[in-house]
Amino acid sequence: MPTVSLKSKVPDFSAMSTGDKSIQLSDYKGKYVLLYFYPKDNTPGCITEGQNFRDHYDQFTQFNTVILGVSRDSVRVHEGFKSKQGFPFDLLSDKEEVLCNLFDVIKMKNMYGKQVRGIERSTFLIDPEGKLIHEWRKVKVKVHMDEVLQKLAELGE
Incomplete structure (x- = not known):
């Protein structure tokens, strides 16, 4: 599957989610969908980012x-993370990296002096018709929430 680009329709994907369900993008037709990719459950930056969305x-x-929320963690690990943090939204498991590849978020990163493949913290906004209308890459957790809410406010004007 090729990668999705700005202003183009996002293919109707399906992924396993918390709550033991399979979620499809088309389930949310008529709503904006904020898809945020993060490296790993229960790590400091990912906890803070998730808490910001929760709050x-x-x-x-x-x-x-x-x-x-999307990461390569299993649904079982997601369930514990979601419960512990009190997230009111679902977390999608992308162990096979289908969504990661569709949105081109797998990058080479430095971890403890070694090059590793990992998810680059990124967020994508899909409009009610299923079109990708905005993306944030190399997200900085401290300022990200303000950027996202500002963009949604602009769209609501």
Whole structure:
């Protein structure tokens, strides 16, 4: 499957999710979908990022926006992470890297002095018709929430 690009329709994907369900993009037709990719459950930056989405969840629902977190962790690990952090949104398991490849978020990264393949923290906004309308790459957790909410506010004007 080729990678998705800005202003193009996102292919209707399917992924296993927390709550023991299979989620498809088409399930959310008529809503904005915020798809955020993060490296690994239960790590400091990923905890903070998820908590930021959790703490602003009501604002996202006011903007008709569904939040979905994506990493390569298993659904079982996601369940524990979601429960421990009290996330009101689902986490998708992408062990086979299908979504990671579709959105081109797997990059070579330095970890403890070694090159490793990993998810580059990235967020994508899909409009109610299924078109990719904005992307944030190399996300900085501290300022990201403000950027995302500002973009949704602009779209609501």
